[in-house]
Amino acid sequence: MGSSRILWRVCKLGLELLLAGCSVVAGSQTAPHANKTASAIQGKQIFSSACAQCHGLDGRGSERAPNIADRPTIQRLSDSQIVRIIQNGVPGTGMPAFHSFDNSQIRAVVAHLRTLQGKNKTAAVPGNPEQGKTLFFGKAECSQCHMVAGDGGFIASDLSEYARIHEVEQIRSAIVDPGNTGQQARLVRVTLHSGQIYAGRVRNEDNFSVQLQSLDGTFYFLSKSEIDKMQTDAQSLMPSDYGTRLNTHELNDVISYLIRAAGGADPAARKKGEEFEY
Numbered sequence: 001m002g003s004s005r006i007l008w009r010v011c012k013l014g015l016e017l018l019l020a021g022c023s024v025v026a027g028s029q030t031a032p033h034a035n036k037t038a039s040a041i042q043g044k045q046i047f048s049s050a051c052a053q054c055h056g057l058d059g060r061g062s063e064r065a066p067n068i069a070d071r072p073t074i075q076r077l078s079d080s081q082i083v084r085i086i087q088n089g090v091p092g093t094g095m096p097a098f099h100s101f102d103n104s105q106i107r108a109v110v111a112h113l114r115t116l117q118g119k120n121k122t123a124a125v126p127g128n129p130e131q132g133k134t135l136f137f138g139k140a141e142c143s144q145c146h147m148v149a150g151d152g153g154f155i156a157s158d159l160s161e162y163a164r165i166h167e168v169e170q171i172r173s174a175i176v177d178p179g180n181t182g183q184q185a186r187l188v189r190v191t192l193h194s195g196q197i198y199a200g201r202v203r204n205e206d207n208f209s210v211q212l213q214s215l216d217g218t219f220y221f222l223s224k225s226e227i228d229k230m231q232t233d234a235q236s237l238m239p240s241d242y243g244t245r246l247n248t249h250e251l252n253d254v255i256s257y258l259i260r261a262a263g264g265a266d267p268a269a270r271k272k273g274e275e276f277e278y
């Protein structure tokens with residue numbers, strides 16, 4: 001381990017030198033009204049010189065750093081969260097802080113990363129977003145588990161940004177054909193020695209404790225010594241019957257609502273400060 005640490009330091013030093021050079025080059029191209037093409041080229045250049053040696057040219061990772069193009073957890077981060085990661089790094093990991101970038105350079109990198117994530121495609125709206133919203137918060141019951149723009153449930157992922165990273169057909173299949181969404185997406189029932197029962201999603205687990213979030217959003221910290229048994233539901237929490245519960249129109253409406261919520265169809269609806277001009 002010792003020698004690889006030294007190697008990291010050497011790499012980091014080399015990286016910093018590289019970056020210093022890179023920001024000189026990039027800086028000379030930054031005009032206040034840099035057009036989209038210029039900033040797209042800039043973003044690509046910065047990404048290939050500053051990020052690609054670890055994350056790969058396509059962002060899909062290498063042995064040194066994870067995939068940041070395809071991983072949903074990274075795709076779900078807001079632009080400003082990614083900006084902070086670039087500025088501050090991830091302390092205690094190999095992800096360095098990039099202090100030498102100015103705002104326009106960071107924006108350009110983020111925009112390029114979004115392109116790698118497939119985010120910048122304009123989405124066509126297949127249905128009526130207003131009716132979709134009514135369904136989402138009403139009959140279809142999505143909001144019991146999912147949040148959009150600060151409204152809804154805590155137990156499943158926040159879908160506010162979902163449509164920015166996913167194509168219409170991907171959204172459709174996530175709804176009607178959720179398949180195996182993984183162990184994490186299942187409900188766990190914990191019975192304590194005392195007989196008390198808790199149900200929810202496991203948010204964290206170590207040798208001694210389990211952190212459970214119940215459907216109403218409350219967190220429970222349970223010590224493993226008090227647990228009698230833990231049972232995991234065979235089914236994912238995400239219902240698998242929306243293909244029959246919703247007709248094609250309703251499904252299109254819900255998809256349209258998610259696209260509108262993510263600002264895909266109407267740039268004016270995008271949250272100010274969260275979104276950059278590409």
Ligand code: HEC
Nearest residue numbers: 050051054064065066068082085086090093094095096109
């Ligand atoms: C020296 C190698 C290295 C370089 C260069 C690098 N990264 Fe990383 N990056 C990492 C590693 C390692 C991680 C995983 C950190 C962790 O374990 O959470 C990471 C994680 C990330 C994450 C995800 C953080 C999270 O919350 O999981 C993002 C986003 C990211 N990097 C973006 C970038 C961008 C953009 C650049 C270029 C400006 C860049 N990285 C350059 C090594 C690197």
Ligand code: HEC
Nearest residue numbers: 140141142144145156157174175181185237238239242254
């Ligand atoms: C009983 C809870 C529940 C209901 C109701 C529900 N979902 Fe889900 N949904 C989940 C869970 C759990 C997942 C797995 C991913 C996660 O959130 O961790 C999921 C996944 C998804 C995903 C993929 C998200 C991702 O990050 O990969 C989409 C899209 C989605 N649901 C849309 C909907 C829509 C639209 C509705 C209403 C028509 C709905 N869901 C109703 C619990 C629910």
